[in-house]
Amino acid sequence: MLLKEVSKRTGCKHCGEPCDSKLSEDFCCFGCEQIYILLQEHDLSQYYSLEETPGLSKKNNAHKDYAYLKEPETVEKLVAFQDKTMTKVSFSLPSIHCSSCLWLLENLHRLHSGIYACKVNFLEKKAIISFNHHSITLHDLVVLLSKIGYEPELNFSLLTPDKKDSPDRTLLLKIGVAGFAFGNIMLLSFPEYLGFENAAKLFFLGYLNILLALPVLFYAGYSYLKAAYQDLIQGHLGIHVPLALGMVTLFARSVYEILSGTGEGYLDSFSGFVLFLLIGQWFQDYTKKSIAFDRDYKSYFPIAVMVLQDRKWVSRSIDKTRVGDTILLKNNEIIPCDGQLISGVGKIDYSFVTGEEAPQNIKVGQRIYAGGRQTGTSIEIKVEKSVDQGYLTQLWQESPFKETTSSNAEHLLNKISKYFTIVILAIASITFTIWMFIDPSIAFPSATAVLIVACPCALALSIPFILGNATRILGKNKFYAKSTSTLENLLDIDTIVFDKTGTITENESMKAIYAGEPLNDHEKNMVYSLCNQSSHPLSVSISNFLSGVVVPVTEYEEIPGKGLSGICDNNRIRVGSTEYIFGSDSNGQHNVIIEINRKVIGYFSFQKKLRQNMLNIISNLSHYQLSLLSGDNKNEEDRMRQLFPKDAQLHFNQSPKDKLKYIQKLQSQGGKVMMIGDGLNDAGALKQSDVGLVVAENNNTFTPACDAIISSDQLPRFINILGYIKSLRLALYGAFAIAFIYNIVGLCFAVTGNLSPVVAAILMPTSSITIMVYGLLSSKWLARKLNEMI
Amino acid sequence: MKIILLLIGVSLILALGFLAAFIWAVKNGQYDDDHTPSMRILFDDENQTNSKNKQ
Numbered sequence: 001m002l003l004k005e006v007s008k009r010t011g012c013k014h015c016g017e018p019c020d021s022k023l024s025e026d027f028c029c030f031g032c033e034q035i036y037i038l039l040q041e042h043d044l045s046q047y048y049s050l051e052e053t054p055g056l057s058k059k060n061n062a063h064k065d066y067a068y069l070k071e072p073e074t075v076e077k078l079v080a081f082q083d084k085t086m087t088k089v090s091f092s093l094p095s096i097h098c099s100s101c102l103w104l105l106e107n108l109h110r111l112h113s114g115i116y117a118c119k120v121n122f123l124e125k126k127a128i129i130s131f132n133h134h135s136i137t138l139h140d141l142v143v144l145l146s147k148i149g150y151e152p153e154l155n156f157s158l159l160t161p162d163k164k165d166s167p168d169r170t171l172l173l174k175i176g177v178a179g180f181a182f183g184n185i186m187l188l189s190f191p192e193y194l195g196f197e198n199a200a201k202l203f204f205l206g207y208l209n210i211l212l213a214l215p216v217l218f219y220a221g222y223s224y225l226k227a228a229y230q231d232l233i234q235g236h237l238g239i240h241v242p243l244a245l246g247m248v249t250l251f252a253r254s255v256y257e258i259l260s261g262t263g264e265g266y267l268d269s270f271s272g273f274v275l276f277l278l279i280g281q282w283f284q285d286y287t288k289k290s291i292a293f294d295r296d297y298k299s300y301f302p303i304a305v306m307v308l309q310d311r312k313w314v315s316r317s318i319d320k321t322r323v324g325d326t327i328l329l330k331n332n333e334i335i336p337c338d339g340q341l342i343s344g345v346g347k348i349d350y351s352f353v354t355g356e357e358a359p360q361n362i363k364v365g366q367r368i369y370a371g372g373r374q375t376g377t378s379i380e381i382k383v384e385k386s387v388d389q390g391y392l393t394q395l396w397q398e399s400p401f402k403e404t405t406s407s408n409a410e411h412l413l414n415k416i417s418k419y420f421t422i423v424i425l426a427i428a429s430i431t432f433t434i435w436m437f438i439d440p441s442i443a444f445p446s447a448t449a450v451l452i453v454a455c456p457c458a459l460a461l462s463i464p465f466i467l468g469n470a471t472r473i474l475g476k477n478k479f480y481a482k483s484t485s486t487l488e489n490l491l492d493i494d495t496i497v498f499d500k501t502g503t504i505t506e507n508e509s510m511k512a513i514y515a516g517e518p519l520n521d522h523e524k525n526m527v528y529s530l531c532n533q534s535s536h537p538l539s540v541s542i543s544n545f546l547s548g549v550v551v552p553v554t555e556y557e558e559i560p561g562k563g564l565s566g567i568c569d570n571n572r573i574r575v576g577s578t579e580y581i582f583g584s585d586s587n588g589q590h591n592v593i594i595e596i597n598r599k600v601i602g603y604f605s606f607q608k609k610l611r612q613n614m615l616n617i618i619s620n621l622s623h624y625q626l627s628l629l630s631g632d633n634k635n636e637e638d639r640m641r642q643l644f645p646k647d648a649q650l651h652f653n654q655s656p657k658d659k660l661k662y663i664q665k666l667q668s669q670g671g672k673v674m675m676i677g678d679g680l681n682d683a684g685a686l687k688q689s690d691v692g693l694v695v696a697e698n699n700n701t702f703t704p705a706c707d708a709i710i711s712s713d714q715l716p717r718f719i720n721i722l723g724y725i726k727s728l729r730l731a732l733y734g735a736f737a738i739a740f741i742y743n744i745v746g747l748c749f750a751v752t753g754n755l756s757p758v759v760a761a762i763l764m765p766t767s768s769i770t771i772m773v774y775g776l777l778s779s780k781w782l783a784r785k786l787n788e789m790i
Numbered sequence: 791m792k793i794i795l796l797l798i799g800v801s802l803i804l805a806l807g808f809l810a811a812f813i814w815a816v817k818n819g820q821y822d823d824d825h826t827p828s829m830r831i832l833f834d835d836e837n838q839t840n841s842k843n844k845q
Contacts, residue, residue, distance in 0.1 A: 102829050120826055122825050124823075176812045176813060180809045180812075184805055187801075188798070203794055208802070
């Protein structure tokens with residue numbers, strides 16, 4: 001046993017969060033304590049020794065209802081495989097984040113005897129669990145996972161599966177074949193390196209080399225040939241053209257030389273060339289793997305809903321709801337489709353759709369739109385549009401989403417490769433012509449040597465190794481870019497548009513501001529005690545603001561979403577909305593009024609807290625053209641004005657469509673726009689912008705159609721991130737410079753007719769490896785900028 | 791010196807054998823997840839042998 005220093009543990013044993021000593025010294029909440037005890041009972045305490053406080057806090061976990069998992073139909077849809085006794089299911093477990101998680105999950109069978117095995121894929125945060133369905137049901141399994149803190153993410157997209165096959169397998173196979181060929185051809189080429197040309201002919205080594213090189217050209221390198229062909233048809237000289245040209249020339253000339261006995265060919269350089277290209281491609285895919293990105297709007301919706309059938313409530317999967325069905329939605333549930341409220345009191349939070357922060361009151365008979373969230377008591381809705389046609393999905397089907405983004409990928413590369421091809425062809429023809437006059441026998445060899453040695457592979461490798469590695473490093477710093485082209489686009493932007501809700505303001509904590517007659521201590525305590533009884537976010541906000549002493553409250557009554565009332569010390573206290581206190585409509589004001597003994601004393605209004613350092617962040621960005629778009633009304637205008645520079649444009653009352661149109665307007669004026677938002681309500685704008693950046697509070701937030709995600713706690717470092725990306729551009733130029741030098745050296749050999757296979761075999765792999773190493777080292781070294789303080 | 795032909799032949803066949811094994815392993819899905827096994831390998835076997843003994 002290693003001796004560990006006894007560290008002063010100042011937080012929860014399970015999750016490390018600070019402990020409220022009133023409850024327990026060792027745990028921050030009951031949930032964490034429960035998990036700890038459960039694991040101890042099953043002899044699984046090693047969970048805690050692998051990583052420090054490996055758990056995630058259970059404090060804020062809303063209790064989820066998994067009742068719909070008891071329905072056989074739903075179960076069937078989620079299950080991957082099933083036979084008489086065993087069921088295999090694949091879950092996405094977004095809470096997986098460390099080796100303790102991996103350990104615990106793979107030891108799941110020790111928590112319940114009905115579970116056979118669990119295999120985790122760490123990068124994808126998925127687990128495949130096989131269990132005996134007679135011994136434990138799917139429902140119970142999900143409850144168990146939820147209990148230990150690894151709640152599976154069950155979402156709508158699982159019901160309409162589009163199977164993604166493993167495309168990397170072909171890449172691996174190609175690398176295997178190319179590597180095999182490269183190694184063996186080099187081995188067989190040894191005699192000629194050492195000067196024994198005759199040996200090669202004697203033992204038919206040349207023919208063997210051709211045999212080995214055939215699969216490299218037609219299998220491993222095939223995709224480059226195909227891409228180049230397509231490029232040429234479209235009349236576009238992309239990077240694939242010089243690559244394919246080099247490949248074909250190498251192969252053709254080598255085969256000619258071998259078959260005609262005039263030389264040994266360059267098949268070793270050829271197979272090495274293909275091999276390094278494929279490795280570059282593999283590395284690029286590798287950097288993308290750790291960033292799970294492709295979720296669309298469907299993953300946001302719940303998977304099942306209660307439908308009224310023959311006078312009974314039945315849990316049915318969402319895609320089965322039809323127009324005319326009556327569905328039941330409870331507090332905090334998301335409305336899956338447009339409909340009409342037929343029973344209950346609707347208090348719908350549309351913050352995801354319109355950005356409006358405060359819930360809207362909907363009366364029976366009024367319309368309710370998909371994407372809202374019910375806050376308050378249960379409501380019944382009559383479905384008017386089935387899920388596919390809801391308002392929200394219409395927004396998604398706006399043009400930006402339909403067009404698959406033509407990859408801006410490598411647009412810098414394509415620019416260079418265009419000139420590259422032309423220049424090389426020019427040099428080759430000039431070489432050919434000049435030699436024709438001096439010594440015709442060297443003309444053809446040197447022209448083809450030019451085509452062979454001019455290695456654009458250095459260009460092709462610089463993007464994956466510099467930008468790809470940078471994407472990975474940024475990912476470790478909680479900035480997830482969708483692809484390397486995102487980084488390239490970031491370099492070009494000149495305009496930044498901010499969303500207000502959730503981006504500039506925090507999503508959660510609200511600041512209460514009091515207006516009215518000052519409360520004396522006694523009144524303060526009474527209001528505090530009353531509000532303490534309620535868990536409504538506004539009440540919590542008020543109690544945090546007042547922080548008084550608890551006084552006993554009698555006759556406590558809470559009308560969800562409306563107000564509270566109670567008696568403290570013989571005073572009747574009422575706290576609530578305008579509608580609750582006065583019975584009249586609130587005209588859009590969302591204040592909470594304090595009434596003591598039928599006399600209105602004052603009211604609280606609420607301000608969402610600004611994110612930390614927002615002023616600093618915005619002032620650092622002042623050299624960009626800045627704008628603010630908010631779905632809220634103008635009551636925050638003054639506060640926002642203070643944050644932004646004078647020439648910034650602030651717009652309020654923006655609907656998602658307005659935001660989208662604004663971005664389009666800026667772009668038509670020639671601007672390169674980056675939109676910073678928080679996800680769903682500015683989704684159209686995010687997709688339309690050149691770079692859509694989402695600020696995420698937790699890494700489990702889905703983010704459809706954006707180009708990058710930044711974790712909210714990293715937002716202050718955004719300026720460092722931009723600085724890093726800019727420095728990458730210099731690194732790229734450095735790579736091009738190295739490639740240039742190699743090419744010049746190689747061309748010197750080629751043009752003078754001195755490009756022997758040995759020289760080629762040395763030059764080409766060396767140049768590729770140099771670029772790769774340089775790319776990795778430079779992107780790593782420049783990353784130290786990320787930690788600098790501005 | 792003709793022995794070299796035999797040597798070359800045998801070494802190529804051996805290399806082909808390894809290539810075939812690699813292709814089989816890829817198709818069998820062994821390379822689908824190359825990150826998790828690197829974490830798995832660091833776990834202690836202690837507890838597992840203990841529980842095996844208990845059974």
